[in-house]
Amino acid sequence: MNTYTPKTAGSPGPTEETLGIRDLGFWIYLMTDAIIFSLLFATYVVMFQNTATGPVPSDIFDLEHVFAETMFLLLSSVTFGFASLAAIRERKGHAVFWMIVTIFFGAGFIFLEVSEFVGMIQSGAAPQTSGFLSAFFTLVGTHGAHVSLGMVGITVMIFQILIKGLTSPVKSRLHRLGMFWHFLDIVWIGIFSIVYMPGWLI
């Protein structure tokens, strides 16, 4: 990591150590988020057979749709990686370009997820229909909300890079946002492996 040179003597800015502590703090936040998602997964596994008189998982899960969502999220994770790489190599334009690409893939994912949710609700598979659907919408919806917030974060990050340049604090924030984004892709592996695929098989 490059050393941070304060612009004025009055504002020394964060030191290397401070930025390291912020990384650790964000990592601990991600671990708490992992616990939240684990418990939502546990709730789903307990509830998924409680379909009441509503639809069962194989009625409403479309595997092609899920595959497209998976590809969008995986590609967005890789393009964010390229943005981080460009930032480390001090290539401002490249970093902004890759982050815009990441937003496009993220938006594609959210579009597919929202269209899936709207289609389900219109066909009578709403969250209040059964315990299975409540657990499904809570788990997948929480993940979708995280991705949406991540996209807000990426938008803010693009403006920070354009206005402030690739200073040490900006690169540090970009790194933490990247951790968040990659973490969400890991949660998605759990969602397609525990929710969609078994739902299609059973």
Added chain:
Amino acid sequence: MDAQTYSAKKLITGFVLALVLTLIPFAAVWTMAFSVGVIFGIIALSAVVQVGVHLYFFLGINSKTPIENVLAICFAGILIFLMVGGTLWIMFDLYERMM
């Protein structure tokens, strides 16, 4: 956050591995070429390996990760094991008893 955590080669390698580990379970579910039990095994194994791939290639978790971060992972792992394991144990035990 250094040059070792990210390199274009590492990102591409991670992407190809993640892609293969996504295609394997999707193909298994799509074709239904095996029994349901075997497909579940394929899904579980691919998922665990792919999480490892993401942690190593994208999140940069390796042997040089600071001990504090590793401790946080271990602590979260213990909590997840207790809470998820406990939830499933209690709820499915209850389910059996209610039959």
